[in-house]
Amino acid sequence: MTSALGFTCSCCGQFHAELPTHYAAAAPYYWDPSFADADGSLLSADQCVIKAEHYFVKGLVEIPVIGSDDVFSWAVWTSLSRDNFARSADLRDAPGREAEGPYFGWLATELSPYSPSTVNLKTHVHTRPVGQRPFIELEPTDHPLAVEQRNGITLDRVRDIAEAVLHPTGESA
Template sequence: MAAIFSFKCASCDEIHEGSPSFSFRAPDPWLAQPEAVQEAGHLGSDVCRYEDEDGRQFFIRVVLEVPIHGVADPFLWGVWVSLSETSYERYVDTYDAPDTGDRYFGWFCNALPWYPDTLGMKTSVRPRANKQRPYIVLEASDHPLAVDFHQGISVQRAQEIAEAVMHGEA
C-alpha cells in the first residue's frame, strides 16, 4: 500500500502533509501580452483566448501528474497548454460531457520553477469525466520534467521541489 506524502520542511520547520500541488493562474504567453490584448481577450478559470500579431491563441488549464515513488497521490502541477482552434472548440463544445477518448496535441505554456525551460514542451491532452480538469502526458524526451513524469520521482526529490517552490528558492 502506498503511503501519504508528508515531510518536515527544512526551510520553515513545519510539517507539510499531502502530495504537493502548485498551479498557475494563466498561461505565460497571456501574461506577456499588453493590457489591450488581454482586455480584448478572455481569461477564465479553465480557458483562455486572445488575438495578437501572430493570430488567435487558445489555451486550456490542465493537470500534470508526476508520480512519487511509494506515495498514493502524485505531485500535481496545474498548468496551461495551447491548443489549435479546432481542438479548443471541440474541448469547449464537450466541456460539460467530455469524450474521454479525445486526444488533443498541446504545447506546454508555463515555465515551471525548479526545471529548465518547460515552455513549448509537447503534450497530449486527455479529457476526464466528472468535471475534472484534463490531464496531460508529456512527450518522452531527456528533459528533466519529461523524465520525472515518465519515471516518477523519489519522496526526497518531491520534498526538495516542494520546499524550493513554496519558499521561492526555485
C-alpha cells in the first residue's frame, strides 16, 4: 500500500501524511527489561529467550486489504517449543528452509486494537526463504484478528487501526 495515502485522524483532527500498513512489536508480551541481564535470556530483532525456558520468534501476521493487491501486516512474537526454536535457529541461513513444515506456537503479542486479547491465540509459524520473516497463521477461530486474516480488511479499517495505534486510549492531541 502506498504510504502517500494520508488521512485525517478522527481522534486528533490532524492530517497524517502517511497511512501505515505495518506495525511491529519490539518484544514478546512476557519480556521484561530486567531479563536483559539475566542468564539464559536474550532479545534480538528476530528471536527471544527468557531464562532459557521460554522461546519466541518474530513473524508476520498478514492481512489482505480488500479491493487491492496490498497487504497489511503486524510483526508479532509467537512462542515455540525449545526443539522447534532450536530447529528454526539451525535453519536460519539454510537455502530451501521454506520446505520445513509449520511450527505450533502461541501468539505472544498484545495488539491493542483488538478485543479480546490477542495474547495466547494459537498459531502456526511458516518458515519462508532466507531473508524473510516467518508467516504467522492464526488458528481459524472467531477472534477478530483471525477473522481479519481470513477475510481481509478495508482501507477504512487500516485507518481505524492507525488511529488506535497513534492514540491508544482515544486521546486527542
